[in-house]
Amino acid sequence: MVASLYGVKQAKKAIWIFLEQEGGKLEGVSLELLDKGRQMADNANWSLVGLLIGKDVSEIADEAFSYGADVVVLADDPLLDVFTVDAYTQVTYDAIMEHKPSVFLLGATPNGRDLAGRLAVRVRTGLNADCTNLNLDKKRGILVSEVTGFGGGIAALIEMQNHRPQMATVRPGVFPPGEPDKKRKGKVIKLPIKLEADTIKTKVVERVVGEGVDLTQVPALVVGGRGIEGDFGLMRELAGLIGGDVGATRPPVDDGYIERERQIGQTGVVCRPKVSINCGVSGAFHFVVGVQESDIVISINTDQEAPIFDFTDYCIVGDVFEIIPALTAALSSVKELAHG
C-alpha cells in the first residue's frame, strides 16, 4: 500500500472540518460536524480547526467559533469565489500539507464529496464515505468511522492505522446541530494563496439554483411507502394540517410518484423531525436510519408484524386508505373548532 504524504508521527493532534459555505452562509452539515468534532476534540484534548475557503468570507469565522472551532484557517481569494474542485483541492492540499492535521472531516454534499475524493488521492490517504457515526479513540489517536455494510445489515467500524489525515464524510442530518455560544472566540490563520487563474480548468458558465426541499429541517414528516400506492395527495393533505412536509421510501420514488429529493433513508436524507408518520412502510433498515431520530414515530401498516413497528412509538394496525382520511377529517374539524 502506498504511504500517505505524512504519517502518524508528523500528524498534529487536530480535527479539521471543511467549512462549506454558499454565498457566505455555512452549510448545516458543517455546523453539525463542528459540534461532533468539538465533542471528540474535548474528549481527546485535541484542537478543532475549521477550513474556510471562499471570497470575502472572513466574517463566517465567528459563526464557526460559536459552534466550537478553536481556529479557522482562512483561504480568501477572488479565485475561490465559487466552488471549483481543482482550485479548492489545491488550496485544501496546501493547507493540509502545511498544518498536517490528524483528522479531516467533510459533509457528504455534492461539493464535499467531490473535494474529499480528489483530496484523498492527492495526499495518498483513505476516505471513509457516508459515515453513520464517528469516534476518536483518544489513547491511540485513531478515528473510528462507522459505516453500514452488506445492505445495511451490519455496522462496520473502520480504522486507519498509518495513513494521515484520517478522512471521512458524513451526510447532512446524521449528527444534530449544536447550540451556538456567541461568546466563544478563536484564532484566524490566513493561508497564503498560491493559485493562478489559468491553472483552474473548471469554468462556471451558469449558476442554476433548484427549488429543492430540505426535509432535514422540517418539524413534521408524513412518509408514504409502497403501501400508499402512489397516493401522495393523501399524504400532502395530512402534512399540511400538521405543518409538515411529505417524504417517501425508495419504491414510490423509483416508480416516479414523487421527486427523488424526498426519499428518506440511507441513500436519501436523514431527518430528525419532532414527529414522523410512516404510512404503508415496511421498515427496512435502509429506510429506518432516516427517521429513527424523530422525537415521536407513528406508523400505520396493515401487517402487525411489520418491522417498522419495532421502531415506532404509536403503532396503528390498519389500512392507510381508511386511517389517513379519518385522521385528516378529525384534524380538520379540530382546526375549524379552534378558529371558531
Ligand SMILES: Cc1cc2nc3c(=O)[nH]c(=O)nc-3n(C[C@H](O)[C@H](O)[C@H](O)COP(=O)(O)OP(=O)(O)OC[C@H]3O[C@@H](n4cnc5c(N)ncnc54)[C@H](O)[C@@H]3O)c2cc1C
Ligand atoms: C443499498 C440500498 C440502499 C437503499 N436505500 C434506501 C433508502 O434510502 N430509503 C428507502 O426507503 N429504501 C432504501 N432501500 C430499499 C429498502 O431496502 C426497502 O426495499 C424499501 O425501504 C421498502 O419500501 P417500502 O417499505 O415502501 O415497501 P415495502 O417493503 O414493499 O413495504 C410496503 C408496506 O406497506 C404495507 N401496506 C400495504 N398496503 C397497505 C395499506 N393499504 N395500508 C397500510 N399498510 C399497507 C405492507 O404491509 C408493507 O409492510 C435501499 C436498498 C438498498 C439495497
